[in-house]
Amino acid sequence: MGQTIVEKILNQAGGTKDLSAGDIVNARVSCLMTNDAVGELLIQALDELGAKPWDKDRIAVILDHYIPATTENAARTHKLLRDFSKKYGLHMFDQQGVCHQLMLENSVLPGDVVIGTDSHTCTYGGIGAFATGVGSTDGAAAMATGELWLKIPETIKIELKGRLPDHVHPKDIILKVVGDLGADGATYKALQFSGEGAASISTEGRFTICNMAIEAGGKTGVFEPDAVTEDYLKDRKEKGTFFKSDPDAVYCEQITVHLDQLGPHIACPWSVDNVVAVEKIAGTHIDQAFLGSCTNGRIEDLRIAAGVLKGKKIHPEVRFLVTPASRHIYQQAMAEGLLETFLSAGAIICNPGCSACFGGQGMLWEGEVCIGSHNRNFRARMGHRDSKVYLASPETVAVSALAGNIEDPRKGA
Amino acid sequence: MSVIKGKVWKFGDGVDTDIIIPARYLILPLEEMKHKAMEPVKPEFAEKVNEGDIIVAGQNFGCGSSREQAPAALKALGIRAIVAASFARIFYRNAINLGLPVIECRDLYEQVDEGDVIEITPLTGKIRMPENGMEFSGSTLPDFLLEIINNGGLIPYLSAKFKTS
Numbered sequence: 013m014g015q016t017i018v019e020k021i022l023n024q025a026g027g028t029k030d031l032s033a034g035d036i037v038n039a040r041v042s043c044l045m046t047n048d049a050v051g052e053l054l055i056q057a058l059d060e061l062g063a064k065p066w067d068k069d070r071i072a073v074i075l076d077h078y079i080p081a082t083t084e085n086a087a088r089t090h091k092l093l094r095d096f097s098k099k100y101g102l103h104m105f106d107q108q109g110v111c112h113q114l115m116l117e118n119s120v121l122p123g124d125v126v127i128g129t130d131s132h133t134c135t136y137g138g139i140g141a142f143a144t145g146v147g148s149t150d151g152a153a154a155m156a157t158g159e160l161w162l163k164i165p166e167t168i169k170i171e172l173k174g175r176l177p178d179h180v181h182p183k184d185i186i187l188k189v190v191g192d193l194g195a196d197g198a199t200y201k202a203l204q205f206s207g208e209g210a211a212s213i214s215t216e217g218r219f220t221i222c223n224m225a226i227e228a229g230g231k232t233g234v235f236e237p238d239a240v241t242e243d244y245l246k247d248r249k250e251k252g253t254f255f256k257s258d259p260d261a262v263y264c265e266q267i268t269v270h271l272d273q274l275g276p277h278i279a280c281p282w283s284v285d286n287v288v289a290v291e292k293i294a295g296t297h298i299d300q301a302f303l304g305s306c307t308n309g310r311i312e313d314l315r316i317a318a319g320v321l322k323g324k325k326i327h328p329e330v331r332f333l334v335t336p337a338s339r340h341i342y343q344q345a346m347a348e349g350l351l352e353t354f355l356s357a358g359a360i361i362c363n364p365g366c367s368a369c370f371g372g373q374g375m376l377w378e379g380e381v382c383i384g385s386h387n388r389n390f391r392a393r394m395g396h397r398d399s400k401v402y403l404a405s406p407e408t409v410a411v412s413a414l415a416g417n418i419e420d421p422r423k424g425a
Numbered sequence: 426m427s428v429i430k431g432k433v434w435k436f437g438d439g440v441d442t443d444i445i446i447p448a449r450y451l452i453l454p455l456e457e458m459k460h461k462a463m464e465p466v467k468p469e470f471a472e473k474v475n476e477g478d479i480i481v482a483g484q485n486f487g488c489g490s491s492r493e494q495a496p497a498a499l500k501a502l503g504i505r506a507i508v509a510a511s512f513a514r515i516f517y518r519n520a521i522n523l524g525l526p527v528i529e530c531r532d533l534y535e536q537v538d539e540g541d542v543i544e545i546t547p548l549t550g551k552i553r554m555p556e557n558g559m560e561f562s563g564s565t566l567p568d569f570l571l572e573i574i575n576n577g578g579l580i581p582y583l584s585a586k587f588k589t590s
Binding site for chain 1: 439441443444448449451453454464465484485489490491492493494496515518519522523578579580583584
């Protein structure tokens with residue numbers, strides 16, 4: 013019986029060969045990530061255990077949520093995490109971007125098992141790693157031992173056919189999939205994206221797609237690494253291990269998405285699976301637009317939005333927040349003149365980090381509406397309990413910022 | 426583990442972690458943070474909840490973020506068990522790691538009202554409403570996870586193991 017990529021990676025990490033979905037594996041962790049949203053709890057748990065980090069070279073501590081320190085409590089947490097990292101010589105990324113983007117730029121390789129104390133850790137499946145989010149106690153256990161027990165998940169195979177039309181993006185694929193599966197449709201399962209359509213999606217697009225596997229309850233999302241992955245890694249010394257699913261691998265469910273028939277999609281308040289075609293709600297008034305996050309704050313996303321905004325002004329009653337996902341992306345955007353385009357259009361450029369996605373800045377008041385390129389639109393996440401958030405592709409966000417209401421990116425094209 | 430008996434707080438489907446504890450409060454000390462629990466949907470909850478109360482909820486309870494502050498805040502407020510039609514994966518694991526019993530039961534939800542008293546036997550998954558004698562079957566946990574809960578969570582469990590080994 014063949015194995016899925018996820019079964020292969022977890023068998024390798026467990027020192028086993030023939031375990032399959034449903035079996036429990038004690039996996040060796042390639043790298044572990046924690047951040048300032050939960051890191052303090054992890055350190056407390058580690059202290060209670062009387063344990064120390066198992067391998068300083070495999071642990072990253074990242075300040076990305078409450079930055080620059082937004083309150084005294086944030087400053088306290090940051091100081092604690094800096095001191096902890098210094099004490100044990102861990103990799104500390106101090107306010108340089110969203111944790112997931114930094115992990116991808118600096119650490120993660122295909123075939124790795126990565127554990128992060130953040131639910132969007134599943135992003136790293138975009139290059140064929142097995143990555144999943146855990147709480148701070150599991151994070152502490154992994155930090156103490158370098159291992160974590162995991163149930164090998166069943167896999168839902170999502171076959172991508174054809175190519176995306178103009179104005180339709182990887183974000184639209186994953187919104188469609190989450191809408192169809194539902195917020196718990198993939199609970200305990202992995203989402204594997206395959207097929208000829210997968211080969212046409214950039215690594216950045218694959219990160220966007222895998223990032224939101226958790227929004228269907230998934231344990232992880234994954235693409236099988238290929239020539240696109242190889243190209244993405246061309247400047248990295250190490251290339252990791254490229255695992256692929258066997259042709260006779262067993263899947264619990266198979267879904268086909270016809271990319272050439274896909275239009276722009278949008279998730280409506282207050283759940284990510286509340287997905288409709290953009291044209292259904294075009295014209296909805298917005299007060300704020302947000303371009304950024306670990307989902308869609310990468311250079312391709314900024315290029316798409318800047319392409320829309322070039323030489324134009326955003327609607328006078330819309331606040332448009334642009335947050336590059338990392339310092340590296342910020343510098344790239346600066347070098348390419350994208351930041352100038354955003355500023356001239358009337359945008360506010362924020363420091364790299366989690367930003368407005370979780371209400372770290374750019375919060376909403378009662379009745380206000382935001383369209384964002386991020387991954388969650390839960391009630392009260394971005395501010396007042398009676399504010400609303402819509403999730404869409406960077407292009408839909410940019411055209412909406414110009415119009416002052418939700419707009420179909422194909423309009424006027 | 427003995428029977429857990431308590432008064433019910435009822436919540437609906439898809440209660441996400443931003444409802445259980447909004448992200449902007451995560452860096453508050455736990456004793457302060459817990460007073461914000463469930464604020465977006467039931468602002469009075471944190472003040473009125475009593476030690477020993479139980480949460481009953483619909484599907485996909487705890488979906489969203491991996492923040493362990495979500496079960497931690499509920500536990501700190503005195504919640505002693507959560508019965509939901511289903512749980513999101515990370516929340517479920519976090520709750521067990523903190524020693525907070527989580528039981529899946531689809532049938533209880535429709536039959537119970539806020540303020541009712543229920544009795545849960547975690548070992549068997551049996552849930553009983555003493556007032557009318559109705560009984561429901563909920564999920565059970567494998568022995569090693571029950572042992573974690575009996576020890577008060579993964580950290581005390583591991584500490585106890587280290588001491589005996």
